[in-house]
Amino acid sequence: MPSDTPQDPAGPPGHGPGRPATTAAAPASPGFLADLRDALSLRALLLVVGVLVLQLGFILSYIGAFHAPKPHRIPAAVVAPARVTRQLTAQLNALPGTPFRARSVATEQQARSLILNRDVDAAIVVDPRGTDDRLLVASAGGPSVSTVTTQIAQRIEVGKRRRVTVVDLRPPNPQDGRGLSSFYLVVGWMVGGYLAAAILGTAGGARPANLHRTFIRLGALVPYAIVSGLGGALIAGTVLGALPGHFAALWGIGTLLVFAVAATTVALQVLLGMAGIGVAILVFVVLGNPSAGGAYPTTLLPPFWRAIGPWLPPGAGTTTVRNTVYFTAHHTTGPLWVLGVYAAAGILVSVAASAFHLHRVRLKRGRDGTRPATG
Structure with missing residues (x-):
């Protein structure tokens, strides 16, 4: 039965009169080099170079900071009899590499206050009546400093046959x-x-x-x-x-x-x-x-x-x-x-x-x- 609807003699797009339908041809590939230029634009390359710089900077910064830690002018106090104070303070300040910046204080209580107030990191207290001296530290402020300070202090000769005992005034919390x-x-x-x-x-x-x-x-x-x-x-x-x-x-x-x-x-x-x-x-x-x-x-x-x-x-x-x-x-x-x-x-x-x-x-x-x- 003939239709009342007018027909396009050319037929639907892609169809000629009396010809079968054909599929539209896919666009030709632009080629590998064009895809490469599109995928790796100048902006993308610059961003990748930036990431590389950050990566190498990360390695340099962390290893550079941590590979060989050395003490430098650690603030310290010295509590000792008058005849020993000047000699010991000078000895600490004259150590190779200047690991300490020492000063003398009058009493152990003053030295303790300086440590807990974060004015100094350590204090050496010389016992005038015996051979047992004390090194006061606060490892909560930096355990590495306390360890290094202890190692250095134990090598210092403040007299013959003397021993140094470490007293941690403020250790970290147990957790x-x-x-x-x-x-x-x-x-x-x-x-x-x-x-x-x-x-x-x-x-x-x-x-x-x-x-x-x-x-x-x-x-x-x-x-x-x-x-x-x-x-x-x-x-x-x-x-x-x-x-x-x-x-x-x-x-x-x-x-x-x-x-x-x-x-x-x-x-x-x-x-x-x-x-x-x-x-x-x-x-x-x-x-x-x-x-x-x-x-x-x-x-x-x-x-x-x-x-x-x-x-x-x-x-x-x-x-x-x-x-x-x-x-x-x-x-x-x-x-x-x-x-x-x-x-x-x-x-x-x-x-x-x-x-x-x-x-x-x-x-x-x-x-x-x-x-x-x-x-």
Whole structure:
């Protein structure tokens, strides 16, 4: 029965009148070299080279910092009779490599206070009435320093047939092993901070589309930092019992540290694009971790790592946590200022760099004759 619907005499696409349907031919392959150029673009190659540099830098930084730790100007006190004090202090300060920076103090009680206040790391107390001297240390402040100090002190001759007994004024908590929990807690907080900022940058673009989004991104990192600080304090203090008794202080330190690292990572992304993530890893992981004073305190590190450690968030955070837990928060003001500066600088640089970038985009669109972005 004939249809009432008009028919296209040419038939459906790909069909001629009276010809069977044919399948459209697949497009020809562009070739291996074209695929190679497309898969390995210049940008991809530069990113891979950047990863290689970070990898080799990681190896260099960690092995360079830890392969041959040597004591350097470890602050120490000497308590001894007047006739011995000057000689022993001079002997300590004249040791090859300058492992000690010794000074004399009047009493053992004063030496103990200096150690617990983190003004010195060790003290040698000479017994004027016997042959048993004491080396006072606080291994919670760095077990490696205490070990090295003990080894050196036992080789020093302060008289004939004298013995040195080590007295640990502040050992780590039983659940804190070698006193490294402070360092590992800070590393966990730090990794979370830069990864959270990196994920937001990857999902929404390294450079936010407008200033509102810059403030939103920074604002979103505040509750993350609060929850991260809370979780770290709960795990280290309550759950594992490694750093007990300072829950509120650890929560606050963790919140500041996480936000400082995250805000700095945002600033680096706004300045450098996705390469800013690599710079953050360079600063916080490649350089920051080995110089933080965790496995080896700064007095045992080579000059470069010893110099940069206190000025980077891992070092400032480790010192703050360790001194808060074990030494009643002595010498934490400086490290807290370091973290505060990173947090404030991260905010200011993020906003300023975003505003500058958006201004450049508007100027470029104006020159191109397109409508300026309203952001």
